[in-house]
């Protein structure tokens with residue numbers, strides 16, 4: 001059994017927390033080449049306990065097929081383990097809060113696998129961060145070929161301690177994280193599979209537990225997504241960035257640097273930074289309204305001056321490379337009215353009708369220019385689409401994806417809210433492929449490595 005010392009854990013976590021900074025030259029391809037495949041575990045004998053970090057953040061509906069796409073993504077890997085006679089222990093998070101339960105998820109996994117999938121509710125001693133012996137006994141007593149689920153990892157603080165950790169915090173955190181990982185290795189297993197494609201946060205179950213494992217592997221679904229559709233997206237011609245997370249500008253920069261993008265559509269709240277940048281470059285000042293008022297600096301839609309400066313560099317550099325930028329020219333504000341220019345108190349919550357028309361025309365021009373021989377990647381939503389008052393931009397955009405696909409364009413949709421909008425306003429077959437993950441896809445295509453791939457590489461390199 002592997003045991004990780006506190007110093008080793010500290011060094012491990014430092015690499016995880018630093019991400020790209022720790023290994024600036026590594027690409028997605030390097031991480032994928034390093035991550036062992038499920039087939040590499042062919043010699044693991046029947047009866048072995050195998051940990052599966054699962055993509056269990058799902059809300060199963062009444063029927064199979066509803067709200068369980070991430071659970072279905074795990075079926076091939078889990079069936080493989082059942083056939084091998086492994087005792088598989090699925091663990092992972094549901095939602096952001098500690099209260100979420102995996103009860104429905106375990107039941108739906110049972111339906112998908114055609115076998116009883118029990119939930120082990122109480123499995124970490126919160127004083128010591130070690131595995132409770134009752135949970136270890138339950139796993140030991142399970143039959144070969146069984147599948148169990150451990151209750152929501154985020155119920156325990158240890159799962160979340162790296163989320164906001166800085167390198168200087170690691171002295172205090174390393175002993176606790178080492179205790180957790182070592183206890184899992186001692187009482188559950190040292191064989192670990194990651195089949196949690198969307199779990200891109202710094203959860204201990206994704207990025208720390210591999211430190212104490214003897215064998216690790218990337219699940220079949222995740223490997224297929226990274227090696228298949230993701231590779232197409234790495235060569236996208238058109239990138240659509242939308243939504244509220246302004247740090248997507250970092251990903252835009254990284255994608256542009258890869259050299260294939262010829263056209264960018266920016267929409268939603270984050271597009272305001274690009275719109276202002278274009279205004280400044282072209283001598284036509286643009287107001288961001290409430291989004292540029294420092295009084296709102298703690299709001300998720302606040303756009304700091306540094307982001308406008310970054311957007312200016314992106315646009316100036318992009319134009320030199322021949323990239324065209326399409327951004328909204330009007331906005332829907334809080335009271336539902338449409339404005340070309342925002343007053344200092346207006347908050348932009350959707351794009352207006354002129355912008356909808358402009359994006360549609362730009363899609364037409366893209367299809368004409370490429371003859372449909374192109375790849376398009378879409379991320380995010382064009383407004384607060386959950387509220388009918390602010391859904392028009394997103395609702396009108398989704399059929400444009402269908403239009404592109406029908407013209408021959410390969411259309412990929414990053415999961416997250418963009419995926420939800422496709423579900424709400426379109427059909428699966430309107431696009432070539434919709435990912436089951438939002439953040440992970442942007443990490444893989446953008447500026448930061450996918451944390452769990454970093455951990456699998458570190459484990460494989462041990």
Ligand SMILES: Nc1ncnc2c1ncn2[C@@H]1O[C@H](COP(=O)(O)OP(=O)(O)O)[C@@H](O)[C@H]1O
Nearest residue numbers: 243244245268269348349380383384416417418
């Ligand atoms: N002005 C806005 N434009 C777009 N989305 C917004 C805006 N204000 C708030 N949002 C919210 O941001 C979320 C989508 O943005 P984001 O989280 O960046 O997308 P994703 O989850 O696809 O990465 C949605 O819930 C949306 O309602």
Ligand SMILES: O=C(OP(=O)(O)O)[C@H](O)COP(=O)(O)O
Nearest residue numbers: 057198199200201416437438439
């Ligand atoms: O829903 C998820 O990702 P997504 O919103 O990026 O698609 C994953 O469960 C990750 O969730 P997290 O962002 O709470 O770590």
